[in-house]
Amino acid sequence: VVWLVVVAIRGSGEALRKAMVQFRVFRRRFAQASAIVVPVPTDGSTVDDWGVREEERRSAPFLAEARDVEVWLEYFRDLRGEDGDGASTTKGNDDDDDDLVWFGLNNNGRSFASGAGEAPRIVEVLGQNLRPVEVLDEDDKAEVVGSTADASRAEAAAGVLDAQRKFYDALTTGDLTSMESVCSEDGAAEVSEVIELGGRIDGWKTCLAEDARPSGMIVSGSDVLVVSDTEAFSTCIEFPPNAGVESGATLLAVQRWGRNSSAGDDDDDDWELKLHQTIPWSTISKAGGTLRCDCRGCVALTRGKDRRTFGG
Template sequence: MIRVKLLLLIGLVGGSTTAFVPRLFQPSATVSHNERRKSSVLLHMSQFDVSKPTFDLFSLRSVRGDALTKYNSLNQSEPLRINLFGLLALTFFASPWLAQELNNNSSDMLSLPVIAVAMVAGVGSTGLFVRECQRRSKQLTRMEKELNALGLTLRLPSNPLADAPFQTAQPLAQLMNKSARAVRLLALSGTAEQLKSALLPLQVLQRRLVQASTYVVVIPTDGSSSDDWGLDSNQRNGFLADAGNTNDWKEYFDSLAVAASSEDGSSEFRWFGISAIGRSFGSGKGEVPEWLQILGQHLRPTDILLDETDPSQDDVDGVLAQQKTFYDALREGKLDEMKQVCSTQPANQVSAVMEEGGRLDEWKTCLEEGARPAGMKLGDADVMVVSDTDFPLLRVSTRQPCWRYKAGLEQMPKGNGN
C-alpha cells in the first residue's frame, strides 16, 4: 500500500513536471515576454530623474534630488545634529506636561524654577536647531547652483590646425568626466565695456590659463561680439571657450542675480568659477576681481613648467631682460640691482592693501637669506604690447611654498630695454 502511494506521488510530480517543461521552451512566448520586460525597464529608466525636486522638511522648500543626495553623502553628521537639537527642544518644552502625565502625585510636579530652566534650554535648543537648518539650506542652495551650472553646454577651443574654431557643444559635467585633462571654467557676464576691462588682464594671462587648463566663457548682456571686447575674431585664443546655448547661460546668470536680490542684475558685471571637480571656488559682481589672486589660490598650473626663453622682437626683448634682472636679483638677494630695476612710483594695488592695514617690508628684509625665494624657477615668460608706452608683463611659476604661483603684473616703459 505504501509502495503504491509513493509511485502515485512520483507519477503526479513527474506529470506536473512534464506538463510544465514544454511551456518553458516556447520560443515565441519567451521572446515576447523578454521584449515586454526590457521595454518596461527602459520606460521606468526614462521616467526616473535624479534631479527631480524633492521637498526637504528641514529647509521647507523643494530641493533637487541629486543635490540632496550629494549633501547627505558629504554631511552625515549634520542631519543627526538637526534631529538631536529638534528632539531636545521638544523634550524641554514638553517637560512640564510629561511630568504631570507620568506622576499622578501632585507633590511631584516640577517647580517654577525648574520649568523656567527647561524653557530656557528649549529656546537654546530651538536656536541651535534653526541655525543648523539654515546652514543646511545654504549648502543645498550652493549645490543646486553648482549642479545647474554643470548642465550648461560649452564648446572648447579646437586644435589650432582644425578647420572649426570650437569643438562640439557638450555639457560642462560631461567635459569634466570625460576629458583627459582637468577642465576648469571662468564665466563672465556683462556689457561690452565691462567685458573688455575684465578680459584685458586675462589676455595677458592666457598662457597661465592654458597651463591651468582653465577656459573662459563670455556671456554678453548687450549682444556685443568679441571685437567689442578687445579680442580679434580672426585669432584663435586657447583659453577662450564658446557658450553652447547663450540663452541658457543668460538665464543662469539672471537666476544668480535674482538670488542675490540685485536691482539691476541684467547689466551688472558678474562672474563665477567652477573647479575641476564641479565645485564653485568663487563668484562676484560689480568690480572685476584680482585674477592674479584667483590664479594663485584656485587655478594652479597642471602642466609642467619649462625653463625657456620667448623669441620676441627687439622691443619685447628689453622688457624680458628687465624681468630677468628683477627675478635674478630676487632669487640671489642682490639689493643694488633690485633698487635699479624697481620704480619709485607707488603701485595702486599695493597702496590699496596698505590703506586697508597691510604691512610692507623693505627689500633689504625680503632679500635676506631664508626670506627670499632662492629656489624659484621661471616658466613661459610672456609679454603683450598694450600701447606704445606700456608693457603688461607676466611671470608665472615658482616651486617655493610661500611664492608658489605668485604672478607679477607690471608696466615698464618702452625703449632701449629700460
C-alpha cells in the same frame, strides 16, 4: 582637450574688454589648469571687441565662445535674482543686465567662486581653485606672443622679458641698487590697500638680506602680454631653492610693467616694475597665502581660517 573648470563672465562689451585683460595675462596658466573662460556679452559684442588678439587665442586654448547667449544670460539673471529687463528683484539692489558678474564651476558642476561688480583677482583664483593638472617643468621655455604679427609689439615684449630677468637677478643675488633701478617710483594700489588695513611691509633691504632672499631660485615658462605702448604684464613659474620638483613647491608669479613712452623715445623706453605678486601654485594643495611687492617692498596676505579669500 578635456576642460576640468569653467569660468563664465557676463557684461557689456566695454566691461568685458577691461576684465579680459587679466584673463589674457594668465592665458597660459588657464591652459595648464585645464580651465576655460566663457565671456557672455550683454550687447552682442565679440572677441574682437574685447581686445583679444588672434595670436593669443592660438598660443593657448583659454577662451570659448558662448553658444545660445540668451540661455547664458537667463542663467545669470536667475543667479542674480534679476527680472527679464536686468533689474534686480532683490530690494535695495539696482544692478542691471550690463553689470559684470562671474562664477566658476569645477568638473563636478559645483561653484567654487563668484562675484559681481568687478573682475576676479585671477592670480588668487588660480592659487586657490585653478591649479595646474600636471607637475610644472623647470625647463619650460619663455613664450612671446605676437612676434610675427607686430614687430613693435615683439620688441616691447622682448624688453619686458629683459626687465623680468633683471628683476630676478636682483632678487636672487640681493642687489638692492639693481632692484631700485628696475622698480617704478610709484607705489601699487594692491600693496597700499594692505598697508592701509594695518598690514606690515618689509622693505627691499630686508627682503634682499642673505637669510631672506631666494638665492638659487629657478624661474621658467615666462610669457608676456603687451597691452599698450606703456603697459605690459609678464608671468612665470618660480622654483624655490632646495624644494625639488617632487615636492610640488612651485609658485606662480605675475608682474605689471609700465613705461613713459613707446620704445625708441630717448631714455624713457625702459620698462619699470609696478607690481610683483607671487602665490603657491602646484598640483598638490591650495595656496595659503600670497605676496605683493612694489618699489617700497613686500606685504604678505594669508588665508584665514574663517575666510574663503585672502586678507585679514
